[in-house]
Amino acid sequence: MExxxxxxxxxxxxxxxxxxxxxxxxxxxxxGKPETFNFLGFTHICGxxxxxxxxxxxxTRRDRLRSKLRSLKEELMRRRHHSIPEQGKWLGxxxxxxxxxxxxxxxxxxxxxxxxxxxxxxxxxxxxRGQRDRTTWDxxxxxxxxxxxxxxxxxxxxxxxxxxxxxx
Numbered sequence: 116m117e118x119x120x121x122x123x124x125x126x127x128x129x130x131x132x133x134x135x136x137x138x139x140x141x142x143x144x145x146x147g148k149p150e151t152f153n154f155l156g157f158t159h160i161c162g163x164x165x166x167x168x169x170x171x172x173x174x175t176r177r178d179r180l181r182s183k184l185r186s187l188k189e190e191l192m193r194r195r196h197h198s199i200p201e202q203g204k205w206l207g208x209x210x211x212x213x214x215x216x217x218x219x220x221x222x223x224x225x226x227x228x229x230x231x232x233x234x235x236x237x238x239x240x241x242x243x244r245g246q247r248d249r250t251t252w253d254x255x256x257x258x259x260x261x262x263x264x265x266x267x268x269x270x271x272x273x274x275x276x277x278x279x280x281x282x283x
């Protein structure tokens with residue numbers, strides 16, 4: 116790093132115990148669960164599979180999720196008087212773009228929460244169009260099926276991606 120005149124930020128850089136044996140090593144010393152860390156928009160967590168093997172869990176960072184929902188809500192309120200198909204097409208693009216980055220294995224709960232919040236904000240924006248509005252959750256569910264993608268992992272596990280390129 117010195118070759119390129121780069122330095123590490125002392126407040127953001129630290130060594131933590133993380134990985135396959137971190138839980139066992141910390142338990143031997145009488146410590147709790149391994150620490151989590153934020154990297155590339157995800158919170159990385161030491162987890163376990165149903166068989167008890169190590170599993171790297173990734174969740175969307177809470178602050179990034181909230182800021183995205185906040186900006187989406189403001190834009191929905193600006194677009195609330197546009198036609199519903201126009202809103203649905205725009206919202207579908209936004210949600211697809213969000214899922215394109217965040218749809219990794221073990222992050223499905225965050226994706227479902229994001230989609231539910233998007234539907235809630237859309238319902239609120241449609242209800243604010245006028246006092247006689249009768250938009251219901253059933254209508255929002257139909258609109259969501261028509262315009263919004265479903266949350267599912269769109270990125271394979273890293274070892275599956277490696278196998279595609281290197282099939283030995």
